[in-house]
Amino acid sequence: MADTLVLIPAFNEADGIATVIDSIHKAVPDADILVVNDGSRDETASRAKxxxxxxxxxxxxxxxxVTIQTGYKYAYAHGYEYLAQIDGDGQHDPAFIAELLAPVKNGDVDFAIGSRFLWFDSYRPSFTRRLGILFFRKLVTVIIGRSITDPTSGFQAFNRSVMKFFSTDIFPCDYPDADMLITLNLAGFRIRELPVRMFANVSGKTMHSGIKPLYYMFKMCLSILVTLLRNRQFYRRQM
Amino acid sequence: MTIKQQIFSLLVSICVFMFTIDLVRKKRVREEYSLLWLATSLTMIILIFKYEWLVGLTSLIGAVLPTTTLFLGSILFLLILSVQFSIKISKLTDQVKDLVQENALLRYEFEKSRNKPEERCDDKGKNPEP
Known part of the structure; x- marks a missing residue:
């Protein structure tokens, strides 16, 4: 068994999942690949298998x-030392998995997050999305005292301690983004942001449609507020 | 409070009380959720007979009419009920999440272990021992 697991959360990704898995196999041949199929109605599971x-x-x-937390629980239970997480829609370039994993494997950081804004030819999100990202970028940077340019990125890599931490009830299953970074920082994990290439979402599917962006903003602000109101000891107890 | 008002309030309170008891008896409502309904209907029955308590409570909270106190009490009751449901729904959501995750992990382990003996049988079929 490999010591690294690449996690792909997937919901109705039958069209592109095999391509994403092939690219990951080529980029990190030594890693195992896990697809958590979140109740897809298409052939995502069979094609991934x-x-x-x-x-x-x-x-x-x-x-x-919830889908990514299932992956964390699997990785932790199966004794993996490192986990890299990548979206199943092909937006994240698997060639950067190794670069995200490198500082984690070296022991320099516990958690590495990929930023599309640090890589010169990543796609630019829509104006409203950029506004949201900008807002949370400023908020996270002020709160954790370190520059984070892409707090909503789902392209991440981390070690076993973070896996264990995320497998508990402390993990914010409802849009884990900026509040997750603040929680990690409060718990004393070392975070580093690295440049990654992200492509535009060709399928057009998004988690943020309809009134969801408004709910997302509300939820994230509330989650950050209660995260800050909790005692640091609260996070230590979860580790 | 007129006698008509007393009779009407008493009937409503007794109906709520009996209806709740019946729901618990039929196992359609759990005891923990009946508590608030039973407590409220009992309070209503007590206040019907001890009207002076209601008047005293009204002056205590600074209201003018005892009916205001009753309306406030009803709103408070609904508020507590909603909060209780929100807490319970949140807990249930977390439990469903844990169950779905456990189910996914166990289903994988189950399918893996179920496929293992078949593989061994296939191997035996391909390479029969001499």
């Missing part, structure tokens, strides 16, 4: 946060 990934199936759709 055929492409050589381990597949976990949610009985029904539970959302992005």
């Amino acid at each position: 055929a492409a050589g990934a381990v597949v976990l199936n949610h009985a029904f759709n539970m959302g992005y946060g």
Whole structure:
């Protein structure tokens, strides 16, 4: 068994999942690949399995946060030392997985997050999305005292301690983004942001449609507020 | 409070009380959720007979009419009920999340262990021992 697991959360990604898995196989041949299928109604699970990934199936759709936490629980239970997380829609370039994993494997950091804004030819999100990202970028940077340019990025890599921490109830399953970074910082984990290439979402599917962006803003602000109101000891107890 | 008002309030309170008891008896409502309903209907019955308590409570909270106190009490009751449900729904959501995750992990382990003996049988079929 490899010491690294690449986690792909997937919901109705049958069209592109095999390509993503193939690219990951090429980019990090030594790593195992896990697809957590979040109750897809298409052939995501069978195609991922055929492409050589381990597949976990949610009985029904539970959302992005729950899906990635299932992956963390699997990785922790199966003794993996490192975990890299990449989206199943092909937006994240698998060539950067190794670069995200490098500082984690060296022991320099516990948690590495990929930023599309630090890489010169990543795509630029829509204006409203950029506004949201800008808001949370400023907020996170002020709170944790370190520059984070892309707090909403789902392209990440981390070690076993973070895996264990994220497998507890402390993990914010409802859109884990900026509040997760603040929680990690409060718990004393070392975070580093690295440049990664991200492509535009060709499928057009997004987690942030309809009134969801408004709910997202509300939820994230509330979550950050209560995170800050909690005692630091609260996070230590979860480790 | 007129006698008509007393009779009407008493009937409503007794109906709520009996209806709640019946729901618990039929196992359609759990005891923990009946508590608030039973407590409220009992309070209503007590206040019907001890009207002076209601008047005293009204002056204590600075209201003018005892009916205001009753309305405030009803709103408070609904508020507590909603908060209780929100807490319970949040807990249930977390439990469903944990169950779905456990189910996914166990299903994988189950399918893996179920496939293992078949693989061994296939191997035996391909390479029969001499």
